[in-house]
Amino acid sequence: MELDEFDLALIEQLRIDGRASFEALGARVGLSRTAARARVQRIVDSGLLRVAAIVHPEFEGIHAFGHVSVAVHGRATAQVAAAIAQLPDTPFVSIVSGRHSIIAELRSSDVAHLSDTVSLIRAIDGVELVDTLIYTHLVKEPHFPAQGPGNLDQYDDTDRHLLDLLREDGRMAFADLADQVGLSRGATRTRVLRMLETGVVAVTATVNPTAYGMTQMCGFQLRLETEGARALSMIGKFDGVDFLARTLGRCDAVGSLVTRTRAETLDTLDRIREIDDVRDVQSWTHLELVKEQYDRRPTRALPQPNGAARGHAAPR
Known part of the structure; x- marks a missing residue:
């Protein structure tokens, strides 16, 4: 897929703020809202771009x-x-x-x-x-986000549910997020913005280099x-x-x-x-890049890879 200067500019803006509105994206690169939306959708559909939440490892x-x-x-x-x-x-x-x-x-x-x-x-x-x-x-x-997540006790299961949804689609509308977690749109927006501001999560564009x-x-x-x-x-x-x-x-x-x-x-x-x-x-x-999968949760019990053992003792 060929990318022109507008496409590259839109990608760069999404890397800075993955949840920026299409109106804001268009204004920043010199396009209408409709044109910005169509271009972003085309790039996403091509597989070159994915906008998703990156949760701080801590x-x-x-x-x-x-x-x-x-x-x-x-x-x-x-x-x-x-x-x-x-x-x-x-x-x-x-x-x-x-x-x-x-x-x-x-x-x-x-x-x-x-x-x-x-x-x-x-x-x-x-x-x-x-x-x-x-x-x-x-x-x-x-x-992962540059800031630390701060006091983790302030976040609950609803926050974690929101993060899971944003991992799948970083640009999911607040209304859709609210429907999924059972909160009002305003309460959902407040929670998401708080996690963005405190460094728990960043929503950004992941681009094929x-x-x-x-x-x-x-x-x-x-x-x-x-x-x-x-x-x-x-x-x-x-x-x-x-x-x-x-x-x-x-x-x-x-x-x-x-x-x-x-x-x-x-x-x-x-x-x-x-x-x-x-x-x-x-x-x-x-x-040759074999695996690149950073957005995951730690596993406490480590499995032995199939067919990989050489008779060593299993780790604790």
């Missing part, structure tokens, strides 16, 4: 984040990656180039359950080595000279840097780039290397 009890690099031996990499992707606490799994064959991100209720997931990955047939990083600070994360011609994805890890806060702040503002986290493990930070060309990737990596506090940069190329 609201769902997710407090531990990590990253694993997996070396594979004696089995097809795609089979191992598929087995890792079956685990509920692996929202992101990708086949990559370099020393390791697979990169996965972990999100669990706590460090103990994160450790359980690492044990399950080690038990998968074909996994030779698992190198784990723990995220200590998320510098840039596109998959290829719509923007962003076809190159690269991961990188950093070793920093001192505390490194200044360097990470600078890197997080670079165009193309999609994700960045401070880590505990073999390196001090890990991140990812999404760019249009290899030349842009190389240029960004060079800019990172030029920062005074950056001592070392290592990178890898993402070859």
Whole structure:
């Protein structure tokens, strides 16, 4: 599907505010309400755009984040990656180039359950080595609201029902939401706006990066000279840097780039290397994205992936 400047402008506005009215969207990009509505619907129908709620992980009890690099031996990499992707606490799994064959991100209720997931990955047939990083600070994360959710005791089951509905359709009208949860339109609007304002949820457009011609994805890890806060702040503002986290493990930070060309990737990596506090940069190329599913709730009991066990003891 070909996107023109109006389509791209509408997408950008929906990324800023997924619940903006068609009248507001049209005014911001120079279109009528009717034209804005028709264009947005066409893009949604094409599969390039989805507007949905992104709930802050803490609201769902997710407090531990990590990253694993997996070396594979004696089995097809795609089979191992598929087995890792079956685990509920692996929202992101990708086949990559370099020393390791697979990169996965972990999100669990706590460090103990994160450790359980690492044990399950080690038990998968074909996994030779698992190198784990723990995220200590998320510098840039596109998959949840920037604010924390605040006091969680102020939210009830009706709020959770509203969030579930907004996960399916972030632009669902207040009247329709009210019908679903059994409240007045005004009370429903108040609840939704409160959750948006407090950072429990953000409603935003999720876009296939290829719509923007962003076809190159690269991961990188950093070793920093001192505390490194200044360097990470600078890197997080670079165009193309999609994700960045401070880590505990073999390196001090890990991140990812999404760019249009290899030349842009190389240029960004060079800019990172030029920062005074950056001592070392290592990178890898993402070859095949196997799983990307960030909007989920943590699973307490972790299942053993079918056909994956090698006789290791089951985790607690």
